[in-house]
Amino acid sequence: MSARGWLVVIALGVLAGSLAFNWAVRPDFSRPNYAVFTEMASSVAYESQSSTAPVPVGTALAAPFAIPRELPPLHYDASEQSARRAGTELHNPFGAGDGAALARGQKVFATFCQVCHGAGGLGDGPVVRRGVPPPPSLLATNARSLPDGRIFHVITYGQGNMASYASQVDRDDRWRAVRFIRSLQAAQAPDAQPQQAARPARAAQPPEAAR
Numbered sequence: 001m002s003a004r005g006w007l008v009v010i011a012l013g014v015l016a017g018s019l020a021f022n023w024a025v026r027p028d029f030s031r032p033n034y035a036v037f038t039e040m041a042s043s044v045a046y047e048s049q050s051s052t053a054p055v056p057v058g059t060a061l062a063a064p065f066a067i068p069r070e071l072p073p074l075h076y077d078a079s080e081q082s083a084r085r086a087g088t089e090l091h092n093p094f095g096a097g098d099g100a101a102l103a104r105g106q107k108v109f110a111t112f113c114q115v116c117h118g119a120g121g122l123g124d125g126p127v128v129r130r131g132v133p134p135p136p137s138l139l140a141t142n143a144r145s146l147p148d149g150r151i152f153h154v155i156t157y158g159q160g161n162m163a164s165y166a167s168q169v170d171r172d173d174r175w176r177a178v179r180f181i182r183s184l185q186a187a188q189a190p191d192a193q194p195q196q197a198a199r200p201a202r203a204a205q206p207p208e209a210a211r
């Protein structure tokens, strides 16, 4: 037989072999698949609002939305008045001596805040050097005078040019970031307060030149 003939024979053999294999391992559609996590495949179904529900009726199922336990809603909005109220009503659950909270706060600050506020809080982060309006120094008198609850409010609802970081930074981490800002402020002698970081004199340059 010619080489071409052998090729045809081999090709038909491969085809027949794969068809036979498919037939051998064919799925049986009359039976359910093998379930690895049975809880997900066949969870217990309860009638919502029924008394057999695994949560007490009158709490989670009766509320308009399911609210995670121990995370009560914040009754504030983005207004100045609300920010003042947060300053008097909300208190940092992490004390000044909480080293773990401080370390975590530093990490949160480095991840979410430093890009604008700068590593030392002076308002000289990298995006400011690229032309974004600089935030006020967190070491200035104004930021020092803001109560913890008000800084929490700034992070939660934003302020002026600063957007809300509520969706990126959870509540505890916001308080830890506040702790870190307090430690930055404490490390700087009050009489040596730097004023707001000078805005870089690059207004006349096209953005490319500042790279």
Ligand code: HEC
Residues within 6 Å of the ligand: 108, 109, 112, 113, 114, 115, 116, 117, 133, 134, 135, 136, 137, 138, 142, 143, 151, 154, 155, 159, 160, 161, 162, 163, 165, 169, 177, 178
């Ligand atoms: C995109 C840049 C940007 C990022 C990121 C950012 N901020 Fe700001 N922040 C600003 C600007 C701009 C202001 C000034 C807002 C205003 O009043 O117009 C500000 C204001 C503040 C103030 C109030 C200061 C004052 O004296 O009024 C605090 C406190 C603050 N930011 C904390 C944070 C923290 C904490 C984070 C991280 C979770 C953060 N910011 C992330 C830009 C930023």
